[in-house]
Amino acid sequence: MTARSGSELRRTLGVGDAVVIGLGSMVGAGIFAALAPAAQAAGPGLLLGLAAAAVVAYCNAMSSARLATLYPESGGTYVYGRERLGEFWGYLAGWAFVVGKTASCAAMALTVGTYLWPGQAHAVAVAAVVALTAVNYGGMRKSAWLTRVIVAVVLAVLASVVVVCLTSGQADAARLSFAAPGGTGGVLQAAGLLFFAFAGYARIATLGEEVRDPARTVRRAIPLALGIALVVYVAVAVAVLSVLGAQGLGDSGAPLADAVRSAGVPELTPAVRVGAAAAALGSLLALILGVSRTVLAMARDRHLPGSLSAVHPRFRVPHRAEVAVGAVVAVLAATVDVRGAIGFSSFGVLVYYAVANASAWTLRPGPVARVLPAVGLAGCLVLAFSLPGTSVVLGAGVLAAGTAAYGVRRWRTAGR
Template structure:
């Protein structure tokens, strides 16, 4: 069975896929819960999240250049730390990101047809699963369009807010409601919006010249995203203030409305739905590739390792993930899943940083301080998340470890060669 993917993506396509994953529904939805946690320290939380994300991105880029295969940290953990750690990273990624997929689908439904969000959510999952099935280059093309629309809208929000008479720079001042615990929790929640650069690494088997493409694409995509997030956060805070932002259901739309541009609010709401579609597209793409890698090693049913002979995509993995996400989107309300997903993603990157620590200088190891800060930062942000997210996330990791132990007992070590 031919289960290898074709290298079709260049630097620009990889950057766009990363931007499509990061600049999505997170910036439209994550600001209020982060503001409730950090108060006037929201921007500090954004800075902490960016530092951890930079360390994670650097570690991931060096590892992806060394191991240009589909699967991301599943592959890195397996090769650098051992089979169990690679498996645990893949398990955390698939479970956490499948939840994120459903949450993004429900975000689309909420913005497009609030009375029937589940119907729209399922339709969105089926549509984008079909796009991914048709080939990764078509996915990259659609992502490019979505990124252009969202960036245009976010630019309009920033300009409308910062040039408004309602803009109050003193809203950026730190007050007594700021505390370290709240800042860390906000950083953990905001990290949800940064985590999309993993999509570039999980496409390692489909980019041309991965040793050059991946290390360039990941930091560029992250840097662009940070600049955009910082500008949007400053613009919204100066207009709404932290108190109003805490309770906002559509913060960017509320901000342009208060800034004196109510006609822009419907466009912002439309862009939010489009952004969620972009995130959902990239999430399904990334989860299916990690599923493919784990199926190749028989940690998941081996039938999921099949690659379509014409479209050259892991079609069974994509259809399976699409079906599971559609089921979740049809039956559950997953708006509270951001914390759960963040816990899984932070566990995933903790393993990535530990893997990067083991690289030698000849293998392109980053300065040791980078994976060290990344690892400690991931652990700190994960434990600072709401208690319910920590408990449920830890429970899922324990279940994954138990399944791994059961498989080893029944089938022995994974096959090699």
């Protein structure tokens, strides 16, 4: 199914723009927020958890890239599941993505507030959501330009943290042990939490209707963005662990800031705080983009109110979907807990990618072509159910509620 004539979005993004948007989603607040809970779960086995998350993310990325070249529409796995597996599986993927990433949007907004003005974190979070929704409303070129600026700032800050930590007298290679006191379960839980920081490449696929030459652009942009993010994550994790150790990292509320202080350069702390806020802004900007495009696709199929499928006649963006997503995120930003939102978001997005891998499995028969989708599918399910129990129960409950809503809608439609 394709977008109806007159409601298509404008194709303005090239490979560089798409890579930057993916990086803005990945090399964002995830690296500032996910390291500490992952270290609590796995201890020194944090690096093993990072490796496991990277393997699953790579399989997901390859499956998404293959599918996106065949279905260059807004909606990502919602479209792939619908076309390859059937309407329900597309709906489940879209629902998992929307609810998981809406929670992630709220978490990123609160991260901005916490770093910029801790005493008024909720007010700053709401203001950030309103401002970035307005930027997105003005068209993709403005969003891509702002994301470039944010990514440049964040990469500069992270590079400074890595250099300061690794060249300090406090760095100790002995702290990089791969021992996992919590066993395999702790490593897998850490991987599930760290997956939160990798999931941003989905934004490239969900913007498939707004890139030029999708077959070339998406296939190149997704692995490029993922590869750059992985290099950055490994460097930052090694640097921070070498200074704080697993125990210090797990107990830290602001691990990168604590790391530069422990390394003997406390004057860099304000820059790290600014970098964290900029990273969260970049993630929030790209997240609102991705969620609104999935809402657009689901509204086109009447799984959500049809009015949300409207495309602005001038800016060629799904303006009603963007405003609706921004409004919901602004409300959530006043109430959610950042760490709890990470687990909930990871569960929803892992289910989303499980559907993506199952969809990719159907593309071409043969054992070789199906290795990556099979590993990705199994990995997503294992990591999803290795997350903290509260995240699993809450996530499963929300998906069950969405499934019930789908069943009611089908029953009403069949009765007409």
